[in-house]
Amino acid sequence: MFDLLIENGRLVMPDGIVRKSMAVKDGRIAAIFPSQKNVDAKHTVDAKDCFILPGVIDDHTHFDEPGYTEWEDFFHGSRAAAKGGVTTILDMPLNNVPPVTSAVRLQKKAALALGKSYVDFGLWGALIRTNRKDLPDLAEAGAIAYKCFMCDAGSDYTDLNLEEIADRLQVLKQLGGLAGFHCEDFQMLKDSEEQCLREGKKARQDYLNVHSIASEKKAVSDLIDVVRNTGARAHICHVSHPDVAELIAEAKREGLHITAETCPQYLLLRDTDYLKRGAIFKCSPPLRSETARKQLWQYVADGTIDTVASDHSPCTLARKDESGLKGAFGAWGGLSGVQTTLQGFWNLAVHEHEASPLLVAKVLAENPAKIFGLWGRKGALLPGFDADFVLLDAQRDWEIKAKQLEYLNKFSAFVGLTGQGLPVATYLRGQCIYEDGSFPAAPQGKFVLAKGHPVV
Template sequence: MGTIFDTAIVNGIIVLEHRAVRGTLLIQNGKIAGITDGDSAVECKQLIDAEGRVILPGAIDPHVHLWEPGPQDYREDYRCGSQAAASGGVTTLIEMPLSVPPVIDRESFQLKKDIADRHCLIDFALWGGLIPASADRLSEMHELGCVGYKAFISYANDNYPHTPDDILFKAMKHAAKFNGLIGVHAENADIVEAASKEMEQSGVLDPESYPDGRPALAELEAMERAIRFAENAGCRLHIVHMSVAEGGELVRKAKKRGVKVSNETCPHYLLFDKSILREKGPFAKCNPPIRSYENKEALWEQLFKGNIDFIGSDHSPYTDEEKLKGKHNIWEAPPGFGGIDVLLPAMISEGVNARGLGLVELAKLVSTNVAKAFELYPKKGTITVGSDADLAIVDLNEEWVYKGESSFSKTKSSQGIYEGYRFKGKVKITMVRGSVVYENGKITGDASYGEFVAIQR
């Protein structure tokens, strides 16, 4: 008697690392066990018919803020945030360290991990924090399994202060000793601070002017500075949420001369231009800001040239009440919004369907390249025998309209940036380690199913 597999997914288009094929995907003990042609007979306990659908490696979101632990968990938490992620085909989230307390040592790491272990539906990895108080503790967090260390070149907040250049460079030299990854929010702190204050004090309060207070020059200068530091230190560097298209060329040239640097952009920079600030006001405010139409189109050009490594949502929800503080003064609104549930649909809709992005390239941008950059590969990020059976089964042609009230996110804004957006391409089934956790609009997995994923040494 032959092997009886746990699950067989038949009749779908399977997106592998170098090609897409029609066939049958076999799953055993949470792992990819085989890929056969559609005519092969197999025995299984569960049969999923993916006729007319595409099977992608589950998306890995490298940039997620869930606000837990801490007093802001009313915005988002692991239970709701991970369910929203699953509904959008995300099977692993990498959570940022800006909780209260921030993840800067063993105690704060364990606090966050314990919460996620209890409440995360999908698998998760953790960023460690790089602030002045933790710059000499990176190796400790590395041993705990953190995938990277987040620093703000711009000013942040009292709980998570700005990292000055001297400390950043010192931390990079330290991280280089164990091949650690330094991630930076790249905006020149002094330029941004001065420009923003000058505009507010002079009465420029309208939302569409907001990008002028955080000019492209400030982002490019900070990127170049971080790249030079990393080059000298021999350190791996990642530029988070790159909004300025010229940054793609900057990273390409750095890679060409041997710098170990990667970059991400976000769906909101690819879907919208700064006119959305006029339409949505404070609900479209984020840092770095959404820029011009010309910049948006140039970002797509950089993506197709291969100068953008992957996509992150920068999921960072705020309540409507918090956002509306900026209704008459954009500078008073907090920066950020949700989006983990549209990361993959956005790239299918506007990348694959609207611009001809290939399915293999899509999988690299939302999964494979992320897994490689954060050393989660090949456990994650690929449909390969032996890898975790993390899958997103999607209908490329289904059209739907985003409604905040229907989101699984804890913050169900009816005024958010994606509210009313019509997408073409919808996630139908999400599987984590072989188990269906989301199907056709419903959460089907256990709230504590998710597992911590450390770097693959």
């Protein structure tokens, strides 16, 4: 007898969408049957013609614990994730105090999240100037990937220059590890911001001018050269502009081992939102033009951009204040989006662009699983995989409202957006963790480690 049977849904599988029943046993997908077949199960769920998608793997979040728990924590961030159809998050090594630069710090962060997280979680390790010697131990401890900044991220999280990047990529190549990069050119940003502040230019437009497309393109181009010369692989985070995506497309055509991510903000919002409505819309790289927003979609559709992740980077509302000495430059640059990624992207892809739900499953689940070493356990509705899935009502209209957000700080640049297609139930390893406004189970998220390590 099976533990759970899901009937009357449309399963979004890697090779197509089928109307079949899905059975779960011991937390895994046990079998997929024709809908008419009689199957014994302890519990049966009528999916009521919903689409059943693999649980979203959000490969870029900042839950800010330990250290900045007044901004966000695993409890609130993971509830928001579960409500949004996310079943696994891959959390960044910052903003944490201390940042996750060593195996000991990674293990402490994992222990802290256990018992608090509603969803499974993997942890990125840091890739900074002073932790080269820690990389083997981080790999052994199960770091899912390693985050590097090509611009200033703060004194406790140093950027790497191109020579250091080449060296670290060689180290990670030997360890089977993957580095992810924030691509904005250090010197271009530093020089132009300092000049702006000297001249008293600290408005929102000045921030956009400093964080230019040229800066992002230069960093990506430089990184591509390093990958070409080392034969290593790299993952480019939060691609914000089609010109940047075109560089990545060219590198892929060349056969280089590069993958790329964009975020809902670059597909749904635009620079005028930030200019008119303020720092709640400030992020880095920043929002781009309406034309760029529309053109970036094509690079998701054609596979140049592999994943769509939230880059969920919350803070208190006070940290969005622009009245300080640095004006717009002083406000926190990050958006809260882990809860609304699936519904926002579904509406954009399926309703606005008439794309197949297969694309949604590919960029939100299948590709992240394959890139970050989780394939075979997560990322698809296939027998033997974890029974992580979401029921999405394609006919459900929605408007994002602040009171509906599960974040610790209930504000988001996505408030006010409307669309159609809403996750109504989320299952983690066969257990319902969210259903139409309620959380029926206690937090049970597990620490998932990179390929070669067991789930613990």
